[in-house]
Amino acid sequence: MPEESYRRFLDPTVVSKLATMEVRARLVVEGFVTGLHRSPFKGFSVEFAEHRQYMPGDPLKHIDWKVYGKTDRFYIKEYEEETNLRGYVLLDASASMGYGTTGVTKIEYAKHLAAALIYMMLKQQDSAGLLVFDEVIREFVPPRSTPRQLHLLLSELDEAKPTAETSIGGVLHELARRMRRRGLVMVISDLLEDPDTVISGLRHFRHLKHEVIVFHVLDPKEAAFRFDGDATFRDMETGETMTTEPLSIRGDYVGAVEEWMTRLRRECAESRIDYVPIQTSTPYDRALFSYLEKRKRLG
Amino acid sequence: MGLTFLNSTFLFAALAALLPLIIHMLSRRRVKTVDFSSLLFLKELERRKVRRIRIRQILLLVIRSLIILCAVLALARPTLSGLGSGFTSRARTSVAIVLDTSASMARRSEDEPLFDRARERAEEIAQLLGDGDEAFLVSAGRPAGELLPTGTFSVDVLRDALGAAAPDGSGTDYATAVDRALAFLGESRNLNRELYVVGDMQRSGWADAHDGRPAAVVAEPGSESPRIFLLPVESVLGNRSAGGVSVERKYGGASGALTITAAITNHSIVSADIPVRLVVDDVHVGQSGVSLEPGATGTASFSTVVDESGWHTGRVELPQDALDTDNVHHFVIPPSQRIDVLVVSAQGAPADRDAYYIKRALDPGGTRDPYACAEVPATALTYQEQGRFDVVVLADVGRLDSGAELWMLEHLSRGGGVAVVLGRLTDIRYWNELLAAELGSGVIVEPVERRNGLRVAPAGVGHPLLAGLVFGERLIDDATVTRAFRAAPAGAETVLELPGIGPLLTLSRPDRGGRVAVLYTGLDGAWNDLPKSGLLVPILHRTTAGLAGAGRATADAEVGDDLIVPYDAASVNAPEVELPDGRTVGAERLPGTAGGAVLRRAGQVGIYRFRDAGAADAGGAGARPHALAAVNMPADESDLTPAANGDFETLLGEHDWTIVAADTPLADAILVARHGRELWRLFVYAALGLVALEMWIARPRY
Numbered sequence A: 001m002p003e004e005s006y007r008r009f010l011d012p013t014v015v016s017k018l019a020t021m022e023v024r025a026r027l028v029v030e031g032f033v034t035g036l037h038r039s040p041f042k043g044f045s046v047e048f049a050e051h052r053q054y055m056p057g058d059p060l061k062h063i064d065w066k067v068y069g070k071t072d073r074f075y076i077k078e079y080e081e082e083t084n085l086r087g088y089v090l091l092d093a094s095a096s097m098g099y100g101t102t103g104v105t106k107i108e109y110a111k112h113l114a115a116a117l118i119y120m121m122l123k124q125q126d127s128a129g130l131l132v133f134d135e136v137i138r139e140f141v142p143p144r145s146t147p148r149q150l151h152l153l154l155s156e157l158d159e160a161k162p163t164a165e166t167s168i169g170g171v172l173h174e175l176a177r178r179m180r181r182r183g184l185v186m187v188i189s190d191l192l193e194d195p196d197t198v199i200s201g202l203r204h205f206r207h208l209k210h211e212v213i214v215f216h217v218l219d220p221k222e223a224a225f226r227f228d229g230d231a232t233f234r235d236m237e238t239g240e241t242m243t244t245e246p247l248s249i250r251g252d253y254v255g256a257v258e259e260w261m262t263r264l265r266r267e268c269a270e271s272r273i274d275y276v277p278i279q280t281s282t283p284y285d286r287a288l289f290s291y292l293e294k295r296k297r298l299g
Numbered sequence B: 001m002g003l004t005f006l007n008s009t010f011l012f013a014a015l016a017a018l019l020p021l022i023i024h025m026l027s028r029r030r031v032k033t034v035d036f037s038s039l040l041f042l043k044e045l046e047r048r049k050v051r052r053i054r055i056r057q058i059l060l061l062v063i064r065s066l067i068i069l070c071a072v073l074a075l076a077r078p079t080l081s082g083l084g085s086g087f088t089s090r091a092r093t094s095v096a097i098v099l100d101t102s103a104s105m106a107r108r109s110e111d112e113p114l115f116d117r118a119r120e121r122a123e124e125i126a127q128l129l130g131d132g133d134e135a136f137l138v139s140a141g142r143p144a145g146e147l148l149p150t151g152t153f154s155v156d157v158l159r160d161a162l163g164a165a166a167p168d169g170s171g172t173d174y175a176t177a178v179d180r181a182l183a184f185l186g187e188s189r190n191l192n193r194e195l196y197v198v199g200d201m202q203r204s205g206w207a208d209a210h211d212g213r214p215a216a217v218v219a220e221p222g223s224e225s226p227r228i229f230l231l232p233v234e235s236v237l238g239n240r241s242a243g244g245v246s247v248e249r250k251y252g253g254a255s256g257a258l259t260i261t262a263a264i265t266n267h268s269i270v271s272a273d274i275p276v277r278l279v280v281d282d283v284h285v286g287q288s289g290v291s292l293e294p295g296a297t298g299t300a301s302f303s304t305v306v307d308e309s310g311w312h313t314g315r316v317e318l319p320q321d322a323l324d325t326d327n328v329h330h331f332v333i334p335p336s337q338r339i340d341v342l343v344v345s346a347q348g349a350p351a352d353r354d355a356y357y358i359k360r361a362l363d364p365g366g367t368r369d370p371y372a373c374a375e376v377p378a379t380a381l382t383y384q385e386q387g388r389f390d391v392v393v394l395a396d397v398g399r400l401d402s403g404a405e406l407w408m409l410e411h412l413s414r415g416g417g418v419a420v421v422l423g424r425l426t427d428i429r430y431w432n433e434l435l436a437a438e439l440g441s442g443v444i445v446e447p448v449e450r451r452n453g454l455r456v457a458p459a460g461v462g463h464p465l466l467a468g469l470v471f472g473e474r475l476i477d478d479a480t481v482t483r484a485f486r487a488a489p490a491g492a493e494t495v496l497e498l499p500g501i502g503p504l505l506t507l508s509r510p511d512r513g514g515r516v517a518v519l520y521t522g523l524d525g526a527w528n529d530l531p532k533s534g535l536l537v538p539i540l541h542r543t544t545a546g547l548a549g550a551g552r553a554t555a556d557a558e559v560g561d562d563l564i565v566p567y568d569a570a571s572v573n574a575p576e577v578e579l580p581d582g583r584t585v586g587a588e589r590l591p592g593t594a595g596g597a598v599l600r601r602a603g604q605v606g607i608y609r610f611r612d613a614g615a616a617d618a619g620g621a622g623a624r625p626h627a628l629a630a631v632n633m634p635a636d637e638s639d640l641t642p643a644a645n646g647d648f649e650t651l652l653g654e655h656d657w658t659i660v661a662a663d664t665p666l667a668d669a670i671l672v673a674r675h676g677r678e679l680w681r682l683f684v685y686a687a688l689g690l691v692a693l694e695m696w697i698a699r700p701r702y
Helices: A003-010 A021-033 A065-071 A106-123 A147-159 A168-178 A195-207 A220-224 A246-270 A284-297 B008-029 B040-076 B114-127 B155-164 B174-187 B354-362 B378-383 B402-413 B428-439 B536-547 B645-652 B666-674 B680-697
Strands: A046-053 A075-081 A086-092 A127-133 A137-144 A184-189 A211-218 A231-235 A241-244 A274-279 B002-005 B032-036 B078-081 B093-099 B134-139 B192-199 B227-232 B240-249 B257-266 B272-280 B283-292 B297-305 B312-317 B328-333 B339-345 B371-377 B391-395 B417-421 B443-455 B480-488 B493-498 B502-508 B515-519 B563-566 B575-578 B584-586 B596-599 B606-612 B627-632 B656-659
Touching: A021 A106, A021 A147, A021 A284, A065 A075, A086 A106, A086 A137, A086 A168, A106 A127, A106 A147, A106 A184, A106 A211, A106 A284, A127 A147, A127 A168, A137 A147, A137 A168, A168 A184, A168 A195, A184 A284, A195 A211, A195 A246, A211 A220, A211 A246, A211 A284, A220 A246, A241 A246, A241 B040, A246 A274, A246 B040, A274 A284, B002 B008, B008 B040, B040 B680, B093 B114, B093 B174, B114 B155, B114 B192, B114 B666, B134 B155, B134 B174, B174 B192, B227 B666, B240 B272, B240 B312, B240 B328, B257 B272, B257 B283, B257 B312, B257 B328, B272 B297, B283 B297, B328 B606, B328 B627, B339 B354, B339 B378, B339 B536, B354 B371, B354 B391, B354 B536, B371 B378, B378 B402, B391 B402, B391 B536, B402 B417, B402 B428, B417 B428, B417 B536, B428 B443, B443 B493, B480 B502, B493 B536, B502 B536, B515 B536, B563 B606, B563 B627, B575 B596, B596 B606, B645 B656
Parallel strands: A086 A127, A086 A184, A184 A211, A211 A274, A231 B032, B093 B134, B093 B192, B192 B227, B227 B656, B339 B371, B339 B391, B391 B417, B417 B515
Antiparallel strands: A046 A075, A127 A137, A231 A241, B002 B078, B240 B257, B257 B297, B272 B283, B272 B312, B312 B328, B443 B480, B493 B502, B502 B515, B563 B596, B575 B584, B575 B606, B606 B627
């Protein structure tokens, strides 16, 4: 496939039309990688980690024939690759993430991004884990680098649906308490909560010497509030409604959002947290670039 | 004041003011519900902004409704008017103009005739008339009349009638003119009705008709009373007038000797020394003068001698002032005439009684010149022809029957004279309770008797009737009265008196007209020696002549009056009249055997010469006048004092009336009252202002 063809897989609307999460993740990454001068992937040595029962489709070269000679059963050797990094992808699956006006909702964008990040991490022999949350942690898959991890994580991503309210701060604090080993925390969220709570949670990771990168995902209309005519706005998380005149308040709304994002940026910068504001219309390469830069700094 | 709408049908469109509200309500229903990620920021803005937006939306809603309402009201043309004319559009108007054409309007004000200024004001009214408007024109002279026989829808016809109008010498009668104008307007079909009175608003012109007030128009069901506009034309009020000329024959002097007395009135507000001239037969014969305080009347007297055999003309002249017409007062001096006397005696009275002495004193030779006496009993008085006798003498008749009383009172009303001799047969009670009041004479207190006799004396310094008969304080011949009646004079003039007792001979003028003389003693030797005295004849002659009107003030006729002159029907075939301006017109013949000519409604000031058109002198110079009559401006016309606002309140209190000052443009005053003050501009400006406000409030705020 020509390089230009792969580039189109950085377009969120294109990616959303792809069949499976795995395909999406792979094509996004490949689309991204083809734009790079050299491969970001590195090779590492691996160590045997565990056996598991053979399943049709597993590569035959990984069958442990010694165990077969002993047991007459086929078992596959799983090797733990040597990693530089333990990555945690934190996906906000609150109801507000279900908002979208560009053909791609925030949750879809976030999931695709998360999938791509996971794919890249695992390709780079890093371990990747996933945490899906709303007001509580819904799913948590500890980081691993096994070949099966990708499938497992992509499946979880696929099933994540936006529900309930947001409580990012609480989740961040809880995860921080759970994390035993340092790693890279990648938060993918709209951060629509009290900024103090969010920043407090993020700082908790930094306090524990984790690296943090925040992908702040917003819909273009959320940022610009471009609505025609009076409308009754219904909060997707609380159900509250408010009727207002968008034309009249747009200026103030945009200002408030900018002020909010500016504060988040500033607070993250002070805590040496990477803050990446993106919109659902933004091609994925921007986010992936941010990840790569971060990854490079970490060695 | 009432609010009316000239285009009231537009008011229904006021419902459109609800459109913004309806649209707003419908829009609210159609406001879409949008799922939004979070109201986090909107909630924060609500406190600061959204509430202001709601207020702004409500304000815009109200402003938009007001814009529509103002536009609708402007189209409906609201007006504030003097009358609540209901929900009518611009209605056609009928106007009646009462134009003062009286003599006082001939005066000049600032070198311009006052009437010209009145005419200009009436022209302004004509200019305000539009298509379909109707006009009537009535004069407020006396008598009031139509200057246009019917209403006109043509402004040109109205203007022509105004141009042809001019002041005459008549008095003023606003009240009748207003009545007539109201009657015209009452027949009009137009909804707007207006009456304009243009003149100097002389107070004297508002009296008379209908107890001093114009009668209100009979209101038709659903109709409205017309608006009345008073348009005074003002001028200086200083004026002096000559009037009330009396011609008295001097007694005891040369034949034809006359005393001419004129009443001079100062109508101005400053004192004046007024020179007065007397002209007889166009010859200046005398000069006098009066000094008068403001509002005072004085007399100027002159003496002259005329040929008693013919008619003479005269006039009293004052210097020119604001109103010239009343500075000349015309009068005529008739030739000496036979006086017809009817002596009424008691039935069966003896020959040597009062009637005998009276007849012998007046016409001793039976020549019937100058006094022609006839005698009838009191019971026959009722059957005598009215107007035939100049003087009726009741010679001690006692009582009169009711028919005789009525006859006598009628005689007085016609200007005749009555002499009463109270004597032996006098019924004191009858006299006191009935006749005395009717005759304006004193009541009898008691009969008086003095055996030694009471000397007859002149009253006061001597009545003019006694001229030449008084020497010092005594009469030139003594007369003694032994019996008489003590009377209480009731405003009568006393000519002779009984010192210490009371009046003996009195003269009075009853309210109904004529003159009355009363002698409170009988012409009876048992009562007095008057029949033997040298005083009886001259006193009887002079008293009788005075009662006959020889001293009557001349020129009672005013402009507008009918002139009636008696003449011998056998000697005049075709009566005609030469008017003061030289034209000759025919006169009517009076019905009846007495003969006479009538000129209806004399219209000019001056001398009228009645002639027989069928007669001519040998020189071919035309018929000699057989009678003259003088016509003057009505006396009350000289008082130029205008009516005050309080007078109009009394006179026009039931009507909606307005005074429009002379310096007020008529259009403004009339249109404000006719259509009211139009407010549509106000609403247009308000609407424009609201539009600007709406645009400013609704501007995008990004």
